[in-house]
Amino acid sequence: MSKIVIGVMGAGNLATPKNRELAYQLGESIAKNNWVLLTGGRNVGVMDAASQGAKAGGGLVVGVLPSNNLAQMSNAVDLPIVTDLGNARNNINVLSSQVIIACGMGLGTASEVALALKNHQPVILLDQTELTCQFFANLAQDRIFYAETVAGAIALVKKILQDLKYRIR
């Protein structure tokens, strides 16, 4: 049986310190649960912070890069997937994760949440504004989950993974 992969998506250059802090904790918790972390692989923002956290937690980090080389990869990535697809790689990020956690929001993240839900993948919106939650809730009634804290998000991941319809597909 293949490993459990949890995707953490969020702003890149525009990430706030709080986004990065939550992402780091998410990465660390994902690693401690023996799940693989998957991110967009770059050395900025939520991608980088989550990867650093997972590394600190002793986990495995997959980075799905938009470019055709490793120049802008987070140094905490263990396994770079080099796509050369630009933002089209966002669809791979969400298809390859059993659960997607959106930590912070940006245009790339918004596309990933939309693509995840379009592909019937479960998405946890972590510490998002009322507006963001309402926008996505209007477009997809099930498969969206909401968490205020990292602990809450991790608890949701466990619940989703236990739910048979997400484990066996």
Added chain:
Amino acid sequence: MSKIVIGVMGAGNLATPKNRELAYQLGESIAKNNWVLLTGGRNVGVMDAASQGAKAGGGLVVGVLPSNNLAQMSNAVDLPIVTDLGNARNNINVLSSQVIIACGMGLGTASEVALALKNHQPVILLDQTELTCQFFANLAQDRIFYAETVAGAIALVKKILQDLKYRIR
């Protein structure tokens, strides 16, 4: 010099009759302005209605299909681009259009608006809810335009095309 291509994006199976009606009129107006219409190419919803309108208006219709064949293509498409990329083709839709008009909203459309703005492409939100406008306005301050009517959207397209920064890139 290459042709001017206007992308019309919107809900597929879940499109409302009003979405389809506006999309048809958009397609027709785009054709009458001698612009090429680009859509996601399928035979449902806004994609199909816009294509039928452009056909009726005597225009050229490019359909960027997610599949590897023509089985679900709108019969109003003149030029199918067969991608076999699934929803990753959404990034091509927005990169290949000089202006993107979102008519109706769905998860695919939301990903396209986000990807368009991420790629610095101008987007017109046509007849959208306050919530949708606010969600995207928070993520990208310029490059978003709002229209209530088809005539308003077409006027915005003309204005955007005249704007030098979008004509010469």
Added chain:
Amino acid sequence: MSKIVIGVMGAGNLATPKNRELAYQLGESIAKNNWVLLTGGRNVGVMDAASQGAKAGGGLVVGVLPSNNLAQMSNAVDLPIVTDLGNARNNINVLSSQVIIACGMGLGTASEVALALKNHQPVILLDQTELTCQFFANLAQDRIFYAETVAGAIALVKKILQDLKYRIR
């Protein structure tokens, strides 16, 4: 019914003068037969020469670009499809063409011939070496055609298009 699209693939920067000459004639003949020309869209080699020929012949030219902008586009392209997929766009080139003509050979062209045959698309090898013909013939017994001249290639396209199994799919 959608337009007939003929793809011409071949070397870029490494194209020989003969490759370019044949490509120009191919483009011109494709246009004169009222078929649409599809190429990789760049301003070099076979892509550019075929596009210039089709333009001279009064045809429509679709250029499927690997980049996310128009900077390296052939100025004879009417309809740029901007993919930002790098060489992964080669698969779109061959899926979107009813018949693929390989004029000259290079690594990109070799990948396109292989992908075309893999996708059960008909391929005409124009003016290729014995070695190249033998290599691909060993991998795919049907769907490969051989031509020595542009006139021969165009005659083969007509024959393939008339063949029911390629017209109705």
Added chain:
Amino acid sequence: MSKIVIGVMGAGNLATPKNRELAYQLGESIAKNNWVLLTGGRNVGVMDAASQGAKAGGGLVVGVLPSNNLAQMSNAVDLPIVTDLGNARNNINVLSSQVIIACGMGLGTASEVALALKNHQPVILLDQTELTCQFFANLAQDRIFYAETVAGAIALVKKILQDLKYRIR
């Protein structure tokens, strides 16, 4: 520093028993060298045999799937990358591997060898015909290596990895 990833490419449904046997041994040797194995991820041919060998050798197996689900995945894959890109995923296979070994030949494999060389990635042709070696040698003079045996291929991988120009990019 990220892990070393070795890609093994080869025929799927059309693989011969010898192709599968060599692929199994390759997978096992790759694992025993503490390299990660990357394949096209499906449960047939060279992809599956290499994955089974790496699993038996205690290694980590990345499978880059063409589909949008796990239905046809080799059960020896640890980390599925779900692309929904069809054959366009071949470009990811070769970009994400430090060295590519072609074991057996088919249309997909031919496209991968061509795309790898196009992207300046080193390729080892294992147990290939004279014709195949000659075809690719004509298109790319450096970056191609030839091996007759699995031990020979593994020795070449070590040599390539030691070569500075491939380690630091």
